[in-house]
Amino acid sequence: MVPSTRRDVLKVSGALLGGIAVGSTVTAATSTDRFIVRTKGRGLPSGVEVVHEMPGTRLAVVSGDEEALSSSNRVAEYGPDTLIEIGEPEVNTDAPTLEDSTVSDEPLYDLQWDKQDLDVESAHETTMGEGTRVAIIDTGVAAGHPDLNVNEDLSRNFTGDGFGAANPAGGYHGTHVGGIVGASDNGAGVIGTAPATELVDCRVFSPNALASFGDILAAVAYSASIGADVANLSIGAYPVVRQEFGSFYGKVLNRVMTYANSQGTLLVISAGNDAADLQHDGQVCMDFDDDGEIECNPVISLPNEGAQALSVSATGPVGFGYDASDYGGEQPAQTPAVYTNYGTNAVDLGAPGGNYSPEAYSANVPGWYYDLVLNTIAEPTYATDGDGNVTGIESIDYTYSWVAGTSMAAPNVAGAAALVKSANPDYNANQLESALKRAADVPSGYGKEYYGSGYLNIVDAL
Structure with missing residues (x-):
């Protein structure tokens, strides 16, 4: 990763990874010595070091002197790599782990309203996802969690932090996402949508550090190279200005995503958690460059509005397992979540991601968190040096917790795709x-803008 002392910081509004904190702020930073490069097919110039190659795309991530790129006739175009910060939502942080709750002695499937509403039990009579592979591009998937089947040999750490792969070095989020896709049918804990699929950890976040856009691109290309049937990206930034660097990032993202799709890897991506209308957002006015002045620019949400993305919005109940009559009333599982992004041409499917009643949350009503999504988490304890810098993982606590976001909706779709692929091995990504x-x-009484083609129906898809 590029040292933090060498970042020029820009502000981007909107939650990045997981979460339901509408209007939160994350930080994007452009690197001064790390670049994403599109070549002319004649290799790279001397004077730069390759960080990631992406065969089949004519793209690479390099580090070194910008002058070596600007003066080279081998380079078609390039832009600074961008580093993006995780925006953790308050409500997710406040949700208890299972061991802290009052229901730790209950059968866990009874708490998984998402799997019940999707009727995964009926789907599993056809297939559990045997013979499929799903890449999780995220904070890390813990192979040590007893409920997960992670291919450690194929798992990769794209961050360069030296902390390895198939572990939650970047936090709990990736393990929760991985569990939603493929938590095992082992008679204990929770169940995933495709419990027999093989998970591959593609870690792009480090402890307390920003994620590199170049690392994310490389992880997508790698997922395709290992024959992943699906790659899940519960990740995104909004609003990204379409002009200047935003245009470049959009072009290289489309190139990598189109390549992955052509190789048979379906890209399932969370739509974002800003309660934004992506269809009619037009120009957004805010202080984009942190100069104290308001600028108005056309914007885009990435990567879910990139080429070949299957963009997923979030739904969820209100009042699952507790009385919500005084807190807005009970709502069914197919209800659009209060935080989800939407837009008819910007969303392809709606799926269970968790919901909540702001009134119940504010009042800390017992059981308010049942409306979130329960699944696996792994919480690392980090070893640090005398200056507080993370030097490794000291220990990992494997448990379960409730989390919400379009980050949780996307893996339900990724798991569903794995089931369909298992039942139809010859299907390509488009099929x-x-x-x-x-x-x-589209559920009766709701608008198409929240669902695209509609609400996920696994049984009918099979």
Whole structure:
């Protein structure tokens, strides 16, 4: 990762990874010595060091002197790598782990309203996802969690932090996402949508550090190279200005995503948690460059509005397992979540991601968190040096917790795609997406803008 002392900081509004804190602020930073490069197919110039190669795309991530790129006839275009900070939501942080709750002695499936509403039990009579592979591009998936089947040999750490792969070095989030996709059918804990699929950890976040856009691109290309049937990206930034560097990032993202799709890897991506209308956002006015002045720019949400993305919005109940009559009333599981981004042409499917009643949350009503999504987490304790810098992972606590966000909706779709692929091994990425969309319907009483083709229906897709 590029040292923090060498970042020029820009402000971007909107939650990045997981979460339901509407209007939170994350930070994007452009690197001064690390670049994303599109070549002319004649290799890279001397004077730079390759960080990531992306065969099949004519793209690479390099470090070194910018002058070596600007003066080279081998380079078609380039831009500074961008580092983006995790925006953790307050409500997710406040949700208890299972061992802290009052229901730790209850059967865990009874608490998984998302799997119940999707009727995964019926789907599993056809397949549990055997013979499929799902890459999780995230904070790290803990292979040590007893409920997860992670291919450690194929797992990769794209950050360069030296802390390895198949572990939650970047935090609990990736393990929760991985569990939603594929928590095992082992008679204990929770169940995933595709419990027999093989998970591959592609870690792009480090402890207390920003994620590199270049690392994310490399992880997508790698997922395709190892034959992943699906890659889940519960990650995104909004609003990103379409002009200047935003245009470049959009072009290189589209190139990598189109390549992955052509190799048979379906890209399932969270739509974002800003309660934003991505169809009609037009120009957004804010202080984009932190100069104290308000600028108005056309914007885009990335990567979910990139080429070949299957963009997923979030739904969830209100009042699952507790009385919500005094807190806005009970709502069914297919209800659009209060935080989810939406937009008819910006969302492809709606899926369970968790919801909440702001009134119940503010009042800390017992059981308010049941409306979030329960699944696996792994919480690391970090070893640090005398200056507080993280030097490694000291220990990991494997447990379960409730989390919400479009980050939780996307892996339900990724797991569904794995089931469809298992039942139809010859399907390519486009056929997988088509099967999921054809089976979906917009719930009665709700607008298409929240669902795209409709609400995820696994049984009909099979």
